[in-house]
Amino acid sequence: MITYILAALALYFIQSMLPTALRYGGSMPTLISAMGPRDQKPAETPLVGRAERALANIGEALFYFIPLAILTKDIPEALLGAQIFVTARLVYLPVYLVGIPYLRTLVWTASLVGLAIMIAALL
Numbered sequence: 001m002i003t004y005i006l007a008a009l010a011l012y013f014i015q016s017m018l019p020t021a022l023r024y025g026g027s028m029p030t031l032i033s034a035m036g037p038r039d040q041k042p043a044e045t046p047l048v049g050r051a052e053r054a055l056a057n058i059g060e061a062l063f064y065f066i067p068l069a070i071l072t073k074d075i076p077e078a079l080l081g082a083q084i085f086v087t088a089r090l091v092y093l094p095v096y097l098v099g100i101p102y103l104r105t106l107v108w109t110a111s112l113v114g115l116a117i118m119i120a121a122l123l
Helices: 002-022 028-034 046-071 076-098 101-122
Strands: none
Touching: 002 046, 002 076, 046 076, 046 101, 076 101
8 A cells, every 4th residue: 555655645746846847848948947036937838737737636636545545554455446546646647638528537537436445445
């Protein structure tokens, strides 16, 4: 279970840097401005907006996943739920960034199923 907790946290860490990397990445003047105080941000693109919303979404999901993972760390049945959750969250990011609406919802629902399996393991 520790592996899945660490994987989820690593994904959150990567996602936390992604909006800034997408916003400031690219041309040399933009990269140089990213090294300064960033008083003025470049315009937000749809991709940056999606990355920020995906970050907010995984933050909300981890609020439930981490405590469930800690509570179920010794319950073998919960491992499947953790695997489904982390895998779905890994798939969710690129699907959301690309902007595939129905698949995004399906993958998000799969992550909820993973959480539900973990909850069921507690009962």
